[in-house]
Amino acid sequence: MNTADTRDAEANNPTNGDPHPRRQRSSIPTFIFISLVLYVLTDRGTEDSVLRNQYQEALESLNHQLGNYSAWLNGTESNFTLPTADTNLTPLVESFMTFGPELVPETSSYYSNLTGFWRGDIRFYNLTDLPVPSDGEVVPEWYHLAKDFVAGANMTNMTEVAERIGPWNWTASNKLAISVGDKLVYPEKATGYANVSQEIAMIHGKIDFSDPDSSDEFRLDFDGVHFVKNGSIYAFAESNSRPSDIRVLPSLIPEQRINETAHVIAAEMTSRIAKLKEKISSGKIDTDSDDDDSPKSGCSFLFFGQVDPTDVPQDLMKELEDEIDEPTGITTVPRPPMKMNGVVVSKNCGMLYVLKDINGLKSERLYRKITSYAGFSTIVNFILLVLFTRQTSRSGSATGLARVSRYPFLAQSLIDAVAFVGHITLGILAEGRPAISVLAPAGLSCILFVQEAQFAVLIGQIQAPEDVETAIRPTPPPAPTTPATTTEPSASNGNDNDDSDETTPLNRPNEPAPPAAVPPTTPPTIPPHQQSFFRFLIHHIRTDPTARLWTIISFFLIVVFRIVVMLSLPLLFIGSLYAFLWIVQIYRAVRRGRTSGLSAEYLIGTTLGRLYFLLYFLACPKNVLDIEPRPWVYLIALIMIIQVIVLLLQDIFGPSFFLPGRVGTIDSYDYHPPMPLPDPESPEQSLGDCAICMDAILVDPSLRDDKKSEGGGILGKHRLWGQGARKTYSLAPCHHLFHTACLERWLAIKNICPQCRRPLPPL
Structure with a gap:
């Protein structure tokens, strides 16, 4: 038996090397234990019994009170005495x-x-x-x-x-x-x-x-x-x-209304006793x-x-x-x-409050008002969902996801989480049909929250390579000053196998090869068995962008569910989200030197839809939650409109049109640097092979650009490739050479180099 067979036999033999083999734990005890725990947690028999006893005691007390009260009404002996006014x-x-x-x-x-x-x-x-009244003031x-x-x-x-x-x-x-x-x-x-x-x-x-x-x-x-x-x-x-x-x-x-009022109160007590008896007999114990x-x-x-x-x-x-x-x-x-x-x-x-001109609203009218609000909110949320779906289809590629910022979608997901909780709370407080009507905007808010959070996570995953720090940041090679020669496999040596892992797009004699890719330096990690759970969790959140983003979302959701009862904090929280909704997207467009990738339809429609809810609750004095108007809401609305205008103008005049010339200059990477032409006498006029399709990057002779050197002579075979032909190739910062068309198709899927997996700047 060979070594592999022996190893497999040992792996398949549970008793090998262990005189007391460990028996596999049955799942039945675990299932019974979990069922017992769930039963204990969900069993309300003891609580219902206590409440039933309380109901019985309350019923006996009411019967006793009614008996004394009825005797007092009839003028017979009673323990009840009406207090003196x-x-x-x-x-x-x-x-x-x-x-x-x-x-x-x-x-x-x-x-x-x-x-x-x-x-x-x-x-x-x-x-x-x-x-104390002042002198001369009438008391x-x-x-x-x-x-x-x-x-x-x-x-x-x-x-x-x-x-x-x-x-x-x-x-x-x-x-x-x-x-x-x-x-x-x-x-x-x-x-x-x-x-x-x-x-x-x-x-x-x-x-x-x-x-x-x-x-x-x-x-x-x-x-x-x-x-x-x-x-x-x-x-x-x-x-x-x-x-x-x-x-x-x-x-x-x-005094003249005491007698008839006393009989109404006795009838009310009788009615309460009858309702309490019905609850006890039917078992409908209110556990709230x-x-x-x-x-x-x-x-x-x-x-x-x-x-x-x-x-x-x-x-x-x-x-x-x-x-x-x-x-x-x-x-x-x-x-x-x-x-x-x-x-x-x-x-x-020793206190007194005076109520002046208290305004009332009948319950039925309020419930109809809630129903009307729920209808309009459903329409607005549905429009927001359609706009979001259309935008995600436009930005579904890696190139599109690299242009948008995750934070506007994260902020909107938090806003929709607050809206979901608020609508559910409103449905609980409202009874009957209004409670059902608010479930529609609550459901749409929940869908928006989930999809926006998922889209923000997806953007974070695509843009994660941007956060990777490398030890060496290679730059594109400078224009060579020596003739370029191409090296081709020699047919005479009979060796068709190349031992090198990577073919450089350009081999120049008397020049060092481009620096090899150095992997990013990472701090030494502690073995998992030596880490505490808390340290492992913190390390995982710090190193994994997806975990970090979900941690942020979870934290804000916990805060939202905690502060939703306190009215002032949610208003401040939501107002801040609205005020800075598009700021990060503007900053990213300027920093990356590319437009936002968000359509005018999505920007305008989403902003107007968000402003509908903001202005309804914070500007309308007769909203369903009776929130008093806040003057600062108009400033937030103005800030949002200005941000949308800036994003639209960035698509027309450039991402940094509003910045001074020196500040607004973005050093973008040039994928098409001047490259020396191959020797015109070479059998194949090629700069090398494309790292994606593996085909040769050929030189079109008609695009040669004859230029004079500084000494006045013709460069001849050292002529540089012309500007038109320069667009047919792309040289990445990691010195891998591609066809421009191949690289564009690749960047539509991933924004990393297909060979060394390093992040690539926009093409």
């Missing part, structure tokens, strides 16, 4: 707002359903530290009401006050957002509350205070009642960690936690609101609201604006 509260609130009267139905009306989103400015008052009456109102609260112990107030900066809040759910209570006759008033609706929702400096928000949950006839709102507002007791709501309203990252506070607030009346008769207003809720296509009266004034006050923290 503060006599200073109503006069203090009416110092900043006026509760509306009932209107004449034939001439005016209120909006009966306030479900929607309300936003506006607020003004803060610290009731415990009111400014407002509410000064004394405010002092009497907070006199009963424990405001002397500053430690307790600071704990109740919490970390939120109440004085900095100047904006307010309210999401409202407004509904009438329709209990069944079997509940005993069949005759509840249909003029009082239960209202609930969330109040968000915003800090303009930090873009943080503080949220309050409120529950209250809405008097439909006069548009007044009375509600309790508490931090989400302190649920409110709706049974004490009658203590806030006028209500906890959020907003600051917590021990301040208890009261919310009072008054809807502004309209000049629309009540019957026409009902027709309008019915059409908004369920569109049928009928013509209605013009939609009047929804406005509201209000007061949010806290006794135990």
Whole structure:
């Protein structure tokens, strides 16, 4: 048996040389282990059991509260007692707002359903530290009401006050957002509350205070009642960690409306109990936690609101609201604006906010607005995708990829990643059909993100040889001053095999051969078994352009997903991407001395499509996300337009047309240096063989250019090749000679030398 057979036998014998052979590990235990881990990670049985117990406890508590409340309503013995109303509260609130009267139905009306989103400015008052009026200034009456109102609260112990107030900066809040759910209570006759008033609706929702400096928000949950006839709102507002007791709501309203309000609240509690029982019996346990990252506070607030009346008769207003809720296509009266004034006050923290002209938008109208936006966004994203596909088909060759910069496509991929996350978030927040409609632009944004990132990676792979540093950078040989002779294989020596690895295109006697290609110097590498994983990862990212690019994309995506909740940082991030979208492409065109290779169709269309989203969200005051206009967005738009104009002018006047002469001069490599002609008496008029097609590079005798030497004589057989013939050959920096046509076809595929694999400059 020979050595190879012995080696193969040893390789095929698992017990050779090992008295205790290692058994191959079965895949079944691994599969079972992975399945167990997945089961533990996905099993929600314990969590559902805990939530079910919490639901049961909440149900028992509601039943107990309703029993005491019903006994109090019936005048029997009960543990419930309605708190005494503060006599200073109503006069203090009416110092900043006026509760509306009932209107004449034939001439005016209120909006009966306030479900929607309300936003506006607020003004803060610290009731415990009111400014001292100057001499001669009339002291407002509410000064004394405010002092009497907070006199009963424990405001002397500053430690307790600071704990109740919490970390939120109440004085900095100047904006307010309210999401409202407004509904009438329709209990069944079997509940005993069949005759509840249909003029009082239960209202609930969330109040968000915003800090303009930090873009943080503080949220309050409120529950209250809405008097439909006069548009007044009375509600309790508490931090989400302190649920409110709706049974004490009658203590806030006028005395003549307490009885009917109390019955509406009892019916609402009955309805909540029925819904909770249905959830428990059906097993539809809500596993979503209500906890959020907003600051917590021990301040208890009261919310009072008054809807502004309209000049629309009540019957026409009902027709309008019915059409908004369920569109049928009928013509209605013009939609009047929804406005509201209000007061949010806290006794135990001594704070008061005044709400002036809060603008409202009905939920149905907002959802239609989201649907319209989704339609336009889908069209714009589809146009961007078509333009990108057409551009990639134009720049699909190695020559085209060498001309474009990867960073504009990388920036656009990050913008589309933000758009994808934003549209998905908007779809989650919007319910029903709007949530489905925003999936179309979200899907197109995802496709754009993936394809642009892949195209950026492809450009990086093609342009990777540009980053390779070599120890020696050979230059094209100078024009020879001695006659050139061609060496051909001799038929007499009988040796047809050439031992040399490479045939130089030009052999000149008495001159040294061109310098041999020296491989790039690389630092010594540490064996993989001696490297830590972190060091190996860093080395791989530094040396592999593809890994480096994907690391950059991943990092930015992590940042994007992290900051998408914080509004100010994404705006700054996206604004920076927009502002410098085409700058790198302009720089590359100047540095390489070649035009961008981007078509005017792609540049103009992509810029206009990107500006649509930028101007919609940062210039339109009524966008779907309710982002306030930013004045600097117009500067970014102007910068983008200027960049596109510069790129278009580079195609006409040259890449460095806007630079001074000395700065704008680009030292480009000349592939057609003057070359000495072969001896006219040689059998084959050739400079050598092409390194690509291996055919001879022949000299056309008709293109010889007879020139006189400096001494006045004719060069004769030392004549140089003429300018026209010079275009037929190309000499690379590594001294490999090609047909120009062959090299052009090669560079359309790769931009490296086909022999030594060194990067080649543009031809």
